[in-house]
Amino acid sequence: MNTVVTSVGELQPSGRKLRQQRVEKLIKFLLMIVAASGMLITTGVVVALVRPSIDFFRSISLGEFLGTTAWFPLYEPPDFGVWPLIIGTFSVMFIAVIIAVPGGLAVAFYLSQYASDRVRRKLKPTLEILAGVPTVVFGFFAINFIGPNIAAKIWIFSDVGFYSSLSAGITVGLMIMPMMTTLAEDAMAAVPRALIEGSYALGATKRETCTGVIFPAALSGIIAAGVIAMSRAIGETTIVLLAAGSTANFTFDVGQPMQTMSSFIGFAGLGDQPTGSTGYQTIFAVGSLLFVITFILNMFSRKIVARFREVYE
Amino acid sequence: MSTVVNTKVMQADLRDTTSTSRKNWDKAFLGGLWLFTLLAIVTLVVLIGTTLLKGYTRLNPSLVVNFPSPFPEDAGIQAAIFGSIWVVVTSGLVSLFIALGTAIYLEEFADQKSRLNNLITINIQTLAGVPSIVFGILGLAFIARGWLGWGFTVGTASAVLTMMILPVMIVSAREALKAVPSSLREGAFALGATRWQTIVKQVLPSAIPGIATGSILGVSRALGESAPLILLGALAYVSSNPSGLSSDYTVLPLVILKYTQEAQEEFQAVGAAAIIVLLVLLISLNMIAIVIRDKSRKSW
Structure with a gap:
């Protein structure tokens, strides 16, 4: 009986241990503050x-912003119809996604199902290098190669000039293709081996297994990847600024120069906009629109993964 | 007798009965996959080729030694190289510090199911999806002007790039910590080590390669980023190297942006040559990351 009591007494931490415990609590608290500081950034963004967006909409009515079709905010007299930017943004995004999503899927299928180990070991680093090429370099590439040699040749509906949203869209598509590949590959890797082997056992060919088994099983991940690709294309600034010019055209002809929401922000930032001026506030109003659109897309992508994920095992 | 019959049946079953049309579709499908894979490779090759063709005339020592000049043959990018080094090193160090703190808290201390933990994770995912130009807006509103009022300086650029690469750094640091097996931690606990001692002496040393790889990837994003810095004055004509956080600055991507837009061919050549310098820097960073990754591949 006696011994039990003493052993409980011995289990109390010594003075040194107690100090150590207090230090640990302090460290944990400090780390928590560091971890929470990331939220400060998001709050800061919002x-x-x-604030400046509210100021903007005090002087320019929402009716003019969404109801008219001329965008010359930095001219005198200014026009604030945002539709040319929205159309430009979605034209570039649409072209980019047409290239990046099928392209990324195809490369992912090839890497995960067809390529030999030797080929994969060479191909993966190549794609990583392509994924790491800065956007400004792609912008240079758009002006010097894609624009004159590709966009101008394949667009037969109108004359394609030095600047075009087609050239910007193609280049953005090529830029996000490696990212799409990686995300699609991850989605395909989550498909259980047994499902694939079952398909082969039933006599399906490789192609039939790819399109009939792997693709539907990985669909939620693939759609999520596609949505992320869309959001990346919408947010891309430098390529579009260089390749599509800085005229906010209200047109659906992708052979023409166009401005997107993000390239407008970059363009307006080139000139020094005094704090509080309408030009300055315009940056924030368009920035808000951009933030909201990409935020919704990213939320959507997360929701798809959470809701439609096929859980195996 | 019966075995012979069985063998015959087996042979009949093993014959390839796939119809010709299915085989043709298979070939067409594989051809499509090849085509897109080729597209990726050709893009990289043509991109590098176009740049070299345009910039090789300026690939000489004067490019990296000289400062900007109104004469294209004298124009150099020394100020941009040093500007990039300043911005990238400072933002890399600060974001590494924050990312490590966050990752250690989330992986080692926090209750995996707690509300706060969940909130922080969602927040990081949100940040990762914010277009980089929006960080430029944030920097313009709060750091360059307004609240902090640092102006268009190295410090402002570095703070904005820190915020931008933070999500990437946190995610990779968390992955690196997750990859450390729990038996290592439990062993340390069993020997009487506290949580913090375990982290510092056991978990972090084994996670260093993973953290280093992730940090290098984050840093190379900061090195190549241009969009937010357009809003933060990096396009200015800067003819000296930065001397501190409050100096004027320019960076390689922005110098490239400026020269690419010049009308004169000779200036465009400077831009193309600057691209080669930037790509060489980025590829060497990537190589270092790959070497670290391969050298440290431990099997637990």
């Missing part, structure tokens, strides 16, 4: 966008 606050930074909201």
